[in-house]
Amino acid sequence: ADGGGEEGAAEDLGYIYDTTTNTYTVYNADGLMAWNEATRKDLSINCTLTADIDLTGKKWTPIGDGSMSKYGYQGTFDGQGHRITGLAITTDNPRGESAALFGGIGGNGEVKNLQLVDVDFNVIQYGVAGGIANSNFGTITACSVTGTIAAASGSVGGIAAANSGTITACWFKGDIAGPNRGNIAAYNLSLIHI
Numbered sequence: 001a002d003g004g005g006e007e008g009a010a011e012d013l014g015y016i017y018d019t020t021t022n023t024y025t026v027y028n029a030d031g032l033m034a035w036n037e038a039t040r041k042d043l044s045i046n047c048t049l050t051a052d053i054d055l056t057g058k059k060w061t062p063i064g065d066g067s068m069s070k071y072g073y074q075g076t077f078d079g080q081g082h083r084i085t086g087l088a089i090t091t092d093n094p095r096g097e098s099a100a101l102f103g104g105i106g107g108n109g110e111v112k113n114l115q116l117v118d119v120d121f122n123v124i125q126y127g128v129a130g131g132i133a134n135s136n137f138g139t140i141t142a143c144s145v146t147g148t149i150a151a152a153s154g155s156v157g158g159i160a161a162a163n164s165g166t167i168t169a170c171w172f173k174g175d176i177a178g179p180n181r182g183n184i185a186a187y188n189l190s191l192i193h194i
Helices: 029-039
Strands: 015-018 023-026 046-049 076-085 088-091 102-105 110-123 133-136 139-151 155-157 160-163 166-168 171-177 180-182 185-188 191-193
Touching (some): 015 029, 029 046, 133 139, 155 171, 160 166, 171 180
Parallel strands (some): 023 046, 046 076, 088 110, 102 133, 110 139, 133 160, 139 171, 155 180, 166 191
Antiparallel strands (some): 015 023, 155 160, 180 185
């Protein structure tokens, strides 16, 4: 007997996950948020963007810990030239919180070919802020950031608050405010290639 059928579209997760390469291929905001959640359990999950992403209204948690290289993001994030817009982070924690796309990029981590457009980062009390990362121990290549980045008492960098890795062909345009600040990095302990 005919059991009938089901109608309706399958849920669109906003990403495709490849178990062989440990890669999320992301094409909308929900997919990027799902990747963000997954990296809290595995900092080596790769991400490739195939479309511009609008994060307006989404609560972003910076990926990885910037205190040491081994705690940072260890995968490859390839923006493929796409834009992330609407990324806003405001913190007001007296114990310290930071604002960035990545809290830390580890020694094996790589972020490349990405545009962050009109970010709005504001660390009201203690903490640092960086466009792409708070701390970079890996590589950041061909990335750009525009917008406003501010920290009342910490370091502020248009690309990274502190660089201990390699930053190549990146730029920032916008407003930076904080006691220690730099257009690319507030503190550079390694290599920056224009």
